[in-house]
Amino acid sequence: MIITKTRCHSLAALLVCACCAVKVFTRLLRQCCFLPSFGHAFNIRTRSLLVAFTGSLVNLSALERAPQGTCTNMYSMDFRRTKLGRFMNNRVPSSKRYQPTEYEHAANCATHGFWIIPSILGSSVLYFLSDDQWETISAWMYGTGLSGLFIMSTMFHTVSWKKSHLRKVEQRFHMCDRMVIYFFIAASYAPWLNLRELGPWAVHMRWLVWIMACAGSAYVFFFHEKNKVLDLLCYTAMGAVPAVVLLSMPNREGILELSVGGVFYCLGIVFFKSDGLIPFAHAIWHVFVAVGAGVHYYAIWRYLYATGTGQIKISR
Known part of the structure; x- marks a missing residue:
């Protein structure tokens, strides 16, 4: 099977996009609602394994300080702490339309x-x-x-x-x-x-x-x-x-x-x-x-x- 130069470029672009998608999915895992709700139920070792698995860069102390029963959007907070925060809209419930900046x-x-x-x-x-x-x-x-x-x-x-x-x-x-x-x-x-x-x-x-x-x-x-x-x-x-x-x-x-x-x-x-x-x-x-x-x-x-x-x- 002959792989042309065009197909090589296509496969390379596909690989790059796949890597980006994996990174995004990994970060999305960190903002799931069940993490703050059950965070105190995990012992230190279990939480360390979870953080290592998801590649989380969020400080565990910040996770523990999150109010119980709330859905802390860690991924959104990461961006809002940077200069990009002023460019993005707030997260809205699924029943409402989002309002872009x-x-x-x-x-x-x-x-x-x-x-x-x-x-x-x-x-x-x-x-x-x-x-x-x-x-x-x-x-x-x-x-x-x-x-x-x-x-x-x-x-x-x-x-x-x-x-x-x-x-x-x-x-x-x-x-x-x-x-x-x-x-x-x-x-x-x-x-x-x-x-x-x-x-x-x-x-x-x-x-x-x-x-x-x-x-x-x-x-x-x-x-x-x-x-x-x-x-x-x-x-x-x-x-x-x-x-x-x-x-x-x-x-x-x-x-x-x-x-x-x-x-x-x-x-x-x-x-x-x-x-x-x-x-x-x-x-x-x-x-x-x-x-x-x-x-x-x-x-x-x-x-x-x-x-x-x-x-x-x-x-x-």
């Missing part, structure tokens, strides 16, 4: 707004590289989903920053932002499902993926922010199910890039759930989304449009 609002807008023009230009490149009707349709599907994601995300964060007093307007933009994610996921799979030969059962995913997107959008419309954990599970399932189907492709060129992009999305979830714990957590999540989308775009451009090898022209 002015710096975080600007970062949230910039990290996705920067990619609007590149996504439009990239979509145009796929359109001009299309050789038949279905490549053109797939390019439009993917380009609309990709550009729509960055445009709607930037619009929502801009409204949330500058027009936060218009609660209903902000809520509508937030709903649209969440709905677009479902269609972006479906659009990301459209070129692979439309232009590659699939198995006899997997071929149905060409239309099932859009039904899933519509169902997810309907859920957002009727149950917006009712259950944030369920929302996250729906997005994860929407991204994982079609990926399994793609394994039935006889031609598996691009699977590595698709996997790397999926890993970036999954690693970004760590920061998506870390608002109030890490400065600019939501903006970092945006960066992971942009990198994952960029990797997927590269795979689509290289294996489906830039060359004619490995493609199956299907007449419908």
Whole structure:
């Protein structure tokens, strides 16, 4: 098996991100609510082993001074004691929306707004590289989903920053932002499902993926922010199910890039759930989304449009 220079770079980037994720998960363990509640029940040796295992840098004396029954956010306190503290928002309960600082609002807008023009230009490149009707349709599907994601995300964060007093307007933009994610996921799979030969059962995913997107959008419309954990599970399932189907492709060129992009999305979830714990957590999540989308775009451009090898022209 020949490992190209591009794949070596991809694997190196994946390794770096994996190391960062392990470090973040380790620190998140330190802020679990059960530690302060049962801290006094541990003897000195047990607590020493726990601290050594999690790599905690928090002084045990500070842990013992924490009030009983409270959830002391050690990870957040680490940042608040530094110069980064003024850039981050406070942690809020899961039932409420987080309120970013002015710096975080600007970062949230910039990290996705920067990619609007590149996504439009990239979509145009796929359109001009299309050789038949279905490549053109797939390019439009993917380009609309990709550009729509960055445009709607930037619009929502801009409204949330500058027009936060218009609660209903902000809520509508937030709903649209969440709905677009479902269609972006479906659009990301459209070129692979439309232009590659699939198995006899997997071929149905060409239309099932859009039904899933519509169902997810309907859920957002009727149950917006009712259950944030369920929302996250729906997005994860929407991204994982079609990926399994793609394994039935006889031609598996691009699977590595698709996997790397999926890993970036999954690693970004760590920061998506870390608002109030890490400065600019939501903006970092945006960066992971942009990198994952960029990797997927590269795979689509290289294996489906830039060359004619490995493609199956299907007449419908």
